[in-house]
Amino acid sequence: MRRVNVIHLSDIHFDNSNKSNEILEELKEDLLKMKEELGGFHLLLITGDCVDKGQVELFKEFCNKLNIIVKSCGLTKKKVLIMLGNHDSSKKNPWLTSFFSSIDNEKMSKEEVLNSIEPTISPLYPDYNENVKKYVNTPDGIGVNEFQFKFDNQTSTKIRVISVNTSWSTAIYNKYGDLIIGDTQIEKLKKSIEELNNKQKIYKQKKCDYTILCMHHPLDWFKYNERKKIEQFIKSSEVDFVLHGHIHTAGFENVNNIDNTSNIFCTGISYQKTGETCSRKDGMRYSIYEINKDTQTVNVYIRSTNDQGKFVEDNRLYKKSKNGFFTMSLENPNNCVLPFKTVDNVSKMYTVLNQETVRKILSKERLLFDLYCNMEQVIQNQYLPLCESETFAKEIEKYEESWKKKNTIGCDEFVTKGKETCKKDFYREQFELFCYDLLINLHSVFFKSSKTVRFLIRKYDTEQKVHKAFVSEGYNDKLDNIKNFPWETSLVYHSFKKESALLQSCNYKYYDKGNSDIWINSLTITINNICVQTKSEMIPLLSFNIAISEQKSEACLEALALSSIYEKIRAIFNLFDNQVINIASLYE
Numbered sequence: 373m374r375r376v377n378v379i380h381l382s383d384i385h386f387d388n389s390n391k392s393n394e395i396l397e398e399l400k401e402d403l404l405k406m407k408e409e410l411g412g413f414h415l416l417l418i419t420g421d422c423v424d425k426g427q428v429e430l431f432k433e434f435c436n437k438l439n440i441i442v443k444s445c446g447l448t449k450k451k452v453l454i455m456l457g458n459h460d461s462s463k464k465n466p467w468l469t470s471f472f473s474s475i476d477n478e479k480m481s482k483e484e485v486l487n488s489i490e491p492t493i494s495p496l497y498p499d500y501n502e503n504v505k506k507y508v509n510t511p512d513g514i515g516v517n518e519f520q521f522k523f524d525n526q527t528s529t530k531i532r533v534i535s536v537n538t539s540w541s542t543a544i545y546n547k548y549g550d551l552i553i554g555d556t557q558i559e560k561l562k563k564s565i566e567e568l569n570n571k572q573k574i575y576k577q578k579k580c581d582y583t584i585l586c587m588h589h590p591l592d593w594f595k596y597n598e599r600k601k602i603e604q605f606i607k608s609s610e611v612d613f614v615l616h617g618h619i620h621t622a623g624f625e626n627v628n629n630i631d632n633t634s635n636i637f638c639t640g641i642s643y644q645k646t647g648e649t650c651s652r653k654d655g656m657r658y659s660i661y662e663i664n665k666d667t668q669t670v671n672v673y674i675r676s677t678n679d680q681g682k683f684v685e686d687n688r689l690y691k692k693s694k695n696g697f698f699t700m701s702l703e704n705p706n707n708c709v710l711p712f713k714t715v716d717n718v719s720k721m722y723t724v725l726n727q728e729t730v731r732k733i734l735s736k737e738r739l740l741f742d743l744y745c746n747m748e749q750v751i752q753n754q755y756l757p758l759c760e761s762e763t764f765a766k767e768i769e770k771y772e773e774s775w776k777k778k779n780t781i782g783c784d785e786f787v788t789k790g791k792e793t794c795k796k797d798f799y800r801e802q803f804e805l806f807c808y809d810l811l812i813n814l815h816s817v818f819f820k821s822s823k824t825v826r827f828l829i830r831k832y833d834t835e836q837k838v839h840k841a842f843v844s845e846g847y848n849d850k851l852d853n854i855k856n857f858p859w860e861t862s863l864v865y866h867s868f869k870k871e872s873a874l875l876q877s878c879n880y881k882y883y884d885k886g887n888s889d890i891w892i893n894s895l896t897i898t899i900n901n902i903c904v905q906t907k908s909e910m911i912p913l914l915s916f917n918i919a920i921s922e923q924k925s926e927a928c929l930e931a932l933a934l935s936s937i938y939e940k941i942r943a944i945f946n947l948f949d950n951q952v953i954n955i956a957s958l959y960e
Contacts, residue, residue: 374529374665375923376521379403379416379445381658382588382617383640385424385459386434392424393437394681395641395656400441402675402683406660410673411923413445413660414521415531419617419639420457420513420539420588428462428499435503454504455535456497456513457588457618458542467495468543486541490554493540513537514557516564518580524924529665532568532580534561534609536587536602538594538616551589552598558605565609581665582702584613590638593618606634612702613637613661613670622657622674622689624700635670635700637661657686666927668702668729712933713872732931739817740940747944750809755802755952771798799953804843806948811845814918818928819846824921826891830857830864831959832904832913839864839915847919857915863896864915873897875933891919893929897938899945902955913956916941 381399386392407413423430442452462468475488494501494512501511508517515535522528541552572579585606591599606614606627611634620640627634639659655677662671674696676686685696757763775794811827819825826847830839839862841854857864867874874896895918903910920929949955 374521374523374527375411376414376529376531376582376663376665377410377412378584378661378663379413379658380419380615380637380639380661381416381641382419382615382638383421383457383620383642384418384434385421385642386430386437387424387427388430388433395677396437396441398677398681398683399641399658400444403441403445406673406675407445410660410662413447414451415519415533416442416445416447416452417533417584417586417615418452418454419586419615420455421459421617422454422457423460425459426462426464428460431460431499431503435506449507451519452507453510453517453533453535453586454500454507454513455510455586455588456500456537456539458539458546460500460539461496461543462499463543465496465498465543482545485544486552486554489540489543490556493537496540496543508533510535513539514560516561516568518568520578528578529582529663530578530580531663532583534565534583534585534611536561536585538587538589548593549595551594553594553602554598555601558601561605561609582612582663583610584615585609585611586615588616589618590616591636615639622659622676622686624672626700633702635702637672639674655686656683658683663702666728666930670700670702672698672700712875712930713870729931729934732927733934736818736928736931736935736937740935740937743813743817744940744944746813747810748947751806751947751951754809755806755948758799758802759952768795768798771801796958800958803948803953803955803958806952807843808845810944811843815846818932819920819925823847825925826917826919828854828917828919830915830917832859832911834904834906842914847921859911863894863917864898864912867896867915868898868900868912871900871938873933873938875930891921892923893926894919895929895933895937897941899942901942902945902949904956904959913959914945 384392384396386396403413422434438452439449442449471489475485480488489496497512500513504510509515510517513535514537516532517535518530518532520528520530536553537557538551538553540557541554545551571577587602591602594602614634614636616636616638617640619638620642621638622640623638625636627636637659639657641656641658657674657676659675660673662673664671674686674689675683676688676696678684687696758767772794775797807829811829814827815825824847827845828841829843831842832838833840833856836856838856838858840856841851844851844854859865863874863876876894876896897916898912899914899916900912902913904913918929918932920926945955
C-alpha cells in the first residue's frame with residue numbers, strides 16, 4: 373500500500389519559555405506514539421510562525437529543538453520544510469528601519485510602499501534564511517521541491533511541495549482582508565514549476581502524484597484581487613492540498629470544479645503565551661495526513677491537548693469524526709464513492725470508484741468466476757463420484773477397516789451401532805479435504821507470492837458457543853492457537869446479520885513489523901444458508917476469513933471486499949451441500 377504520512381505543524385510561537393519547551397516535549401512524545409501507530413512518517417511541513425512576536429534571534433534554538441523532534445520521527449532534515457509566518461520577521465530589522473527612513477511614507481500609498489519592497493524581500497529574513505537552509509531549501513520561504521517515496525521495487529509516490537510566502541506584506545500591513553501576494557513571487561514559482569515539468573519530459577521522469585501548496589495565511593486574509601491570483605495559481609498548478617495555519621485552530625474545506633479538486637487543511641499548535649484567544653479553550657492542535665494513492669483518499673488525524681496538556685484524539689471539530697480521524701476523497705466528488713462494508717467503529721469506510729479501482733475489482737471478478745468454475749470441476753471429478761453406489765462402496769469399505777481399528781469396535785457392534793457414525797465421519801473427512809482444496813485454490817489465485825496471508829474456515833461449536841478454527845492454509849498457524857469467535861460479539865455475527873463480506877482494518881494501531889501474529893486487515897464471510905439450529909436461533913455453521921499482515925496484500929484484499937466474493941464463496945459451499953451431502957447434517 374502506497375501511503376505517505378505527512379505531519380503538519382503551524383504557529384508554534386516558540387519563545388524559549390518553560391511552557392513553550394513543555395509543549396514541544398509533549399509534541400515529540402505524541403509523534404513517537406503516532407509513528408508507531410501509522411508505521412512511520414515521510415514529510416514534516418511547518419506553515420509559519422515558528423518563533424513568537426518577531427524574536428528572530430530564537431530561530432537557532434528553535435531549530436535545535438526541532439532537530440530532536442525530527443530525529444524521533446525517523447526523518448532527515450531534507451524531509452522538513454519550514455514556511456514563513458508573520459511572527460518570523462522583526463519590526464526592528466535594520467534593513468526595514470533604513471527602508472522607512474528613505475521613503476516619504478506619508479505621501480506614498482500603501483500599494484506603492486509594498487511595490488517598493490516586493491522585488492527584494494530577502495533582507496526581511498536574515499535569521500530565517502541562515503537557520504533553515506539546513507532543511508529543504510526555501511530561501512525567503514519561496515520554492516518548489518519534489519520528493520519521491522519508494523515502497524517496493526515497482527511502486528512509488530512522488531509529491532511536489534510549493535512553498536508560498538504569504539507574510540512578507542505584513543511587514544507593512546497586517547490586517548484581515550488586506551494582504552497581498554504580489555506578482556514577483558507568483559512568476560518565480562511558475563518558472564520553477566515549468567522548469568521541473570520540462571525536466572520530467574526531457575529525462576522521462578515520473579510525474580508528481582500529488583501537489584501540496586503550503587502557506588501561512590488562509591485565503592480570506594488577502595485582498596480580493598490578490599486572493600483570485602492565488603486561487604488561479606492553485607488551479608493552474610493542479611494543487612491537491614493547501615496547508616496553512618495562522619488562525620490557531622484546525623479545519624478542512626473542499627474546493628472543487630470539473631478539472632480538479634483541492635483540499636484545504638488548517639492546523640495550529642500555539643500555546644498560552646501568545647495572548648490570542650481563539651485556541652485557548654480548544655487546546656493546542658496539529659494534524660497528520662495519511663495520503664493513500666491506491667484508494668485515492670486521505671486519512672486525517674487531528675491531535676489536540678487535553679486538560680492535562682497531553683495530546684489526544686480531537687473529536688470536537690466534526691460530529692462524524694471518530695477517534696480524531698476522518699477520511700476524504702482525493703477525487704472530484706462527481707466520481708462515485710464505494711463503501712466498504714465494515715464492522716462498527718472501523719475508520720476506513722470507502723474507496724473512490726475511479727478507473728484504477730474498477731480495474732482492480734474487475735480483475736478479481738474474473739478470477740472469482742474462474743475459481744468457482746474450477747471448484748465446480750473439483751466437485752464433479754473428485755467428490756461427486758463418492759455419491760455413486762459402486763464408487764462409494766469401494767471407498768467406504770477401505771475407510772471402514774481403518775475406522776474400526778481406530779475406534780476399537782468389533783464387527784457385530786459396528787453393524788448395529790457404528791455403521792452410520794463411520795459413514796458420517798467419512799463424509800466429514802471428505803468435506804474437510806474439500807475445504808482445504810478451496811483454501812489452496814484461493815491462495816494460489818489471489819496471493820501467489822505472499823507468505824503472510826492466512827486463509828481460515830471456522831466451524832460453530834454448539835457446546836462452547838464459539839466459531840472455532842476448522843481448516844487453515846497459508847500462514848503456519850496451529851489450529852489450537854487461532855482465536856475463537858464467540859457468537860453475537862464477533863465479525864461472524866456481523867457478517868451473518870448484514871449478509872455481506874466485512875472488511876476490518878486495524879489501521880496499523882496494532883501493527884508491529886516484528887510480530888506477524890498481528891493482522892492489519894481481515895475479510896470475514898459467513899455461509900448464511902448452512903446453519904445449525906439452537907434453542908433460540910439459527911446460527912451459521914461455517915465462516916470464511918482472509919487475514920493479511922503486510923501492506924502489499926492490502927490492495928488485493930480491499931478489491932475483494934468490493935467484489936462478489938461473498939456470493940462466490942457461498943455458491944461454492946452450496947455446490948458441495950447440494951451435490952455431495954448436506955453439510956449441516958454432518959455436525960448435528
